[in-house]
Structure formats: C-alpha cells, structure tokens
Amino acid sequence: MMLSYVQRFSCLFAQIEAGGKPVCFFDQDGTVTMKSGADESAMTLHPDIIPAVREIVAKGGVYVPSSARALEELKQSYAAIPDLSFAANDGFVIASPGTPDLIYGDGLLPDYSVFQSDLDAYIADMTDVTMKQMGAYFGLFVDGDHPRRLDCEMFFSERLSDVAGRSGGLPMTFNMHPMGITMEPRDNRGKAGAIEVMLPAVKARNPILIAAGDGKNDIRALQMVKQRGGHALKVHNGCLFGIPSYATGELADAEDCVGLLKAIADAM
Numbered sequence: 001m002m003l004s005y006v007q008r009f010s011c012l013f014a015q016i017e018a019g020g021k022p023v024c025f026f027d028q029d030g031t032v033t034m035k036s037g038a039d040e041s042a043m044t045l046h047p048d049i050i051p052a053v054r055e056i057v058a059k060g061g062v063y064v065p066s067s068a069r070a071l072e073e074l075k076q077s078y079a080a081i082p083d084l085s086f087a088a089n090d091g092f093v094i095a096s097p098g099t100p101d102l103i104y105g106d107g108l109l110p111d112y113s114v115f116q117s118d119l120d121a122y123i124a125d126m127t128d129v130t131m132k133q134m135g136a137y138f139g140l141f142v143d144g145d146h147p148r149r150l151d152c153e154m155f156f157s158e159r160l161s162d163v164a165g166r167s168g169g170l171p172m173t174f175n176m177h178p179m180g181i182t183m184e185p186r187d188n189r190g191k192a193g194a195i196e197v198m199l200p201a202v203k204a205r206n207p208i209l210i211a212a213g214d215g216k217n218d219i220r221a222l223q224m225v226k227q228r229g230g231h232a233l234k235v236h237n238g239c240l241f242g243i244p245s246y247a248t249g250e251l252a253d254a255e256d257c258v259g260l261l262k263a264i265a266d267a268m
Contacts, residue, residue: 005263009249012208012231016267021060021204024264025087025195025221026257027213028067028074031235034254046258050080055265057081062204066191068182068217070135071095089136090217091194092185096201103136104189111166112138115159115183122155123148137184144178156181191221212257222246233260 006013016022026032033043053063064085065074071088075095078084085096093109094102103109115138116131123129123140126148132139142152156174163183164172171186189197195211209230211221214237222232223246234247235257243250251257 015208020206020208023062023207025064025066025211030214046254048258052261052265054081059268087194091189091191092136105170105185108168108170115163137182139182141180192224
C-alpha cells in the first residue's frame with residue numbers, strides 16, 4: 001500500500017501543522033507538465049495544478065514557476081492565478097507583481113531577429129525540425145539522431161558572435177539537448193540564483209522552502225535548497241528510483257507532484 005504524502009514527507013507536514021507556509025519553486029516541463037500527443041516537445045500543465053496552487057496562495061503560501069521557458073509563456077500558463085512571481089529562462093528573467101522585471105545580463109535581452117530569419121531559411125528543406133522562440137533563449141527542436149543534427153549545431157556555433165554583437169555585446173552560448181539546441185546568454189543566475197534573489201522578497205510567515213525539478217538544470221537549485229534545510233525534491237520519469245545525494249526526497253512524475261501540492265493545500 002502506497003504511503004500517504006503526510007507519511008512520505010512527515011517533516012514537511014509537521015512544519016505546515018506548526019504554522020509554516022510553503023514557498024514552492026517548482027520546475028515546469030517534466031515536473032508539473034505532461035506530454036501532449038505524439039509531439040515530444042508539446043507539454044501541457046497537469047489539469048489539477050491550477051486549483052492546488054490557487055489554494056496554496058490563498059492560504060498564504062507562495063508558488064513560483066521556474067522554467068527554461070519564456071516569461072510570457074509561463075504567465076499564460078498560470079493566467080488563472082493573479083499575482084504570481086516567475087523565474088523564466090532558468091532565472092535569467094525574474095518577474096514579480098508590482099516590480100520591474102529583473103534581467104540578469106545587465107538588463108540586456110538577446111536580439112535574435114537576424115538569427116531567426118537566417119535559421120528559418122536554413123531549415124526550410126528539413127523535415128521534423130522546428131524553431132521555438134523562448135524569450136531570452138532561442139530553440140530548435142531537432143532530435144539527437146536526426147541526419148541534419150550536426151549541421152544545425154554548426155549553424156548555431158558559427159553565429160554566436162553575430163548574436164552577441166547585435167545584443168549589445170551580451171555573451172552568448174549554445175547548448176545541446178536530446179531533443180534540440182538552444183542559443184542563450186552565456187552568463188545566467190540559474191534557478192539557484194533566482195531562488196536566492198527572490199527569497200528576501202517572499203511575504204510568508206515561517207516560510208518552508210520547497211523546490212522540485214527533474215532535469216540537470218535543476219540540480220544546483222536542489223542542492224542549495226537542501227543545504228538551507230529546505231525540501232529538495234527530485235522528480236523522476238514515471239517511477240520512484242531513489243533519492244540522489246543533492247535532494248531530500250523524490251517524486252515519481254507530474255501526477256505525484258500535483259498530488260503533493262494538493263496535500264499541502266489541504267494541510268494548510
């Protein structure tokens with residue numbers, strides 16, 4: 001028989017029972033989203049997360065979506081919940097209600113206009129390759145085993161200096177992922193840095209720091225949360241595989257993440 005969330009995370013729920021308020025920094029894709037259809041890149045929010053987050057916030061808690069995705073895309077996903085804060089592009093852009101957005105690279109956002117136009121022409125004859133504007137990031141969905149994958153990687157590499165020059169000298173890099181490539185600013189506060197920046201402004205009595213994430217770009221944030229005595233939750237892919245050294249607990253998938261959020265809301 002599966003243990004209840006109160007049993008699995010007894011320390012967390014004891015803190016809530018004692019009057020603590022959860023301050024949740026949750027990754028988006030792979031953490032609270034699910035694959036939508038056959039397209040590997042298409043993800044949708046778990047249908048039960050909005051009511052769970054709304055209740056947590058209404059009861060004095062905090063929920064911050066933290067993602068590689070663009071700020072406007074995150075805001076659209078949570079449009080039903082007013083006055084949320086966001087850490088977009090892995091913390092490169094931070095948005096909080098009533099304050100100007102914080103942009104890490106000396107207030108600079110990349111100018112992808114020429115790069116986007118050139119890339120669009122470059123991939124025009126390619127199948128199963130699509131572009132994705134991600135705010136401070138610019139993505140190309142192309143599988144690692146695609147016959148033109150290496151060509152696409154070279155295209156990104158050869159245009160780093162041009163994008164940097166058009167962006168006021170903002171240093172740029174490109175990163176390779178199993179399903180694609182992203183052009184992005186080289187220097188970034190990261191999700192751990194975003195938590196550090198945002199925590200002092202959190203208005204919650206007896207805050208309980210909770211972070212959850214499934215990817216490599218979540219590890220440093222989970223490490224930091226663990227070191228600070230918070231709850232760092234590694235999200236797996238469909239099963240419980242064990243708690244890695246950088247975390248304090250584990251969740252199986254989006255269904256498990258949302259189940260925990262609902263249990264937190266009920267316990268507050």
